[in-house]
Amino acid sequence: MNVIMDSWYMMRRNLSHIVRSPFIIAINLVQPILWMLLFSTVFANIVHMPGFAASSYIDFLSPGIVVMSTLMAGSYAGMGIIADYKQGVLNRFLVTPVHRSFIIIGSLVQNVVTLVIQSFMMIGIALIMGARFEGGISGIALLILCSVLLGIAFGALSIALAITIRKEEGLTSAVAFSTMPLLFMSGLFMPLQFVPGWMQIVASLNPVNWAIEAGRGALTANNDGNILFYIAYLLIFAIIAIYLAVYAFKRYQRSV
Template sequence: MTTLVTHSTLLTKRSLTALLRQPAFVLITLIQPAIWLLLFGALFEDVVQIPGFGTGGRSYLEFLTPGVVAMTALFSAAWAGTVYIEDMNLGVMDRLLASPVRRGAMINGTVVYQGIVSIVQTVVIILIAYAAGARFERPLVGTGLTFVSAALLTVVFAAMSNAVALLSRDQNALIGISQLLSLPLVFLSSAIMDPELAPTWLQNIATYNPLDWAVVVSREGLSTSTDWAAVWPRLGALAALAVVMSSLATQAFRAYQRSA
């Protein structure tokens, strides 16, 4: 266990060091969510006036903030596998697999790194939303739940991205699958629109959408009266899915080695 933690820490540090050496990329990862928040917030500002839009008295900006947090976590995590593709092309992956490094640590290093990036992005989004006029009734509880849900969502999709990278070994395939999943998951959720205004079939799909689970957890946490009956099952489902996807990603190393 100690070895796994040590290897995971070292690989996480490796990824963070590489990120800090690319200040332009760091800036983009922080600016893009701000653009989404301010652009969508201004564009759909009056949508809360639609009868049946259940904001509970909140502004659209307050409704939107949890959605932008989840969207940012999803989009960032979906590209996690590009690091593996680069390592494969440079021969780093083969050297790592030939070393005593634990396979689980290789997955942990990537998803922990993505989780840290997600938390930083979440902090920036909430601060921008606050500066733009959003006010949340329970900021401490809500922010804590937002961090947890965003981190779990990140683990789910970062692990999936890593598995796709290991199995396909092709950046174009990874990008294609990421694009294929990302936008539909956003629009099949309550990230930017109240699902009560959507068709019944879309509402049904949203209940099985991990992105929507994270949005609901965050939005309920930031609301005046948190519906814990809606929060705990979704947090549990996100945690269970994160474990499953991490396990599958670890197993994907075997398929990669067999086909090497």
């Protein structure tokens, strides 16, 4: 029971910042929206290539942009931890009865709430722009699941890095250095059968590509069994990332 209460308290505390500053979600959506507008226009005629998987490029692109929005939001989750550290809040939590691990878990639960909201907003924008999701409600639900799992994983890694380096500049540099290659080394903009073989190998090991391929497959009328494997990979990745975040916090606690 204490575990549930600790998680609820930390989630509510972190969520209050979003309620007071809802523009944070809007800021996280600016880049994905711009990318959707730009690339859906630039690559509109690419669907005429033989073997292209969709009849409309916005149908092909939009699941990946939803994934991108949660990736970017999750990757900056550590900024809140750095702010708490600099204000002394993190150390004050250590003398409260809250279970130490759930200081981190509560932050991730709050991240889940914001990621789900962002996913729905991006899906709504995609529909307004003309995207059509043949997979229906179940397909949209699977897309959101994959997007949130990826966001949680990168949120946990961001928190682990934030606790370790404790500097905003270091975290933002690491996010910029890692997220762009991961996005471009995936099937976000182009079906993987159209890219060089070495990129296909890299994409097969890329968690961002797992989420994109699973989400895109869930939204098609004829999806294959690979979706469940991708979801399993994402779940394992998220569990490992959460463990690393909790471990990093325990190391920080011992250093205080």
